[in-house]
Amino acid sequence: MARKQSAASHGFAEQLYLEHHSWLCSWLRNRVSCASHAEDLAQDTFMGILLSPQLLTIREPRPFLATVARRLVANFYRRKKIEEHYLQALAELPEEAIPSPEVRQQAIEMLEQLDRALDGLPPHVREAFLLAHLQGMRYSDIAERLRVSTSSVKQYLQRANLHCFFALSA
Incomplete structure (x- = not known):
């Protein structure tokens, strides 16, 4: 059969x-x-x-x-x-700090995985994660921007970090 x-x-x-x-x-x-x-x-x-x-x-x-x-x-x-955003960020680095093509490819693949992981999160959680990790914003600044409490931001980041950790380790 x-x-x-x-x-x-x-x-x-x-x-x-x-x-x-x-x-x-x-x-x-x-x-x-x-x-x-x-x-x-x-x-x-x-x-x-x-x-x-x-x-x-x-x-x-x-x-x-x-x-x-x-x-x-x-x-x-x-x-x-x-990839375009990553290459733009690299273009702003001094030449000696630019990673090898292999490292760049690995970084792009990791960013794609992270993007897929973040896609499964609610908008506020995703935005809090990006503001904290990519823009280096403090919890209080993120809370003000999202119009939530700092404890909510802390919960959002815990949730996002755990979600990404498990998504990337799978």
Whole structure:
């Protein structure tokens, strides 16, 4: 039974790819304005779908592909924004303080992980974390800005720090 389902999945996946790959690449090029990025995102879209246990339940391939691809495009722009901000910060450093390309890549990957972890937090908690850790603001200043008590800021930061610790260590 598992073999028949595997063969059916393989055949369906191949058909899906052959019939919709060029359409998806074109659809993505309109959103990312770069053919090579569109190709990469199309491959990522198909890989995500091909590994999905719901592959055989897809009835409307193009809307399904577009939904998966939209999420990947959002992540693509999010990563791009993180990388741009990081590179801007590096540009302000003296040349001798600029890290190697390997360290820069590791830092960008860590920032992306942190961004994903923070995305799961309520807005006030996320903002308190960013204000404290990126801007070095004191609890009292954060409390004033968020219009909450300093004890709330302390709770927000404890929650955010724990959340990020567990998210990054997973």
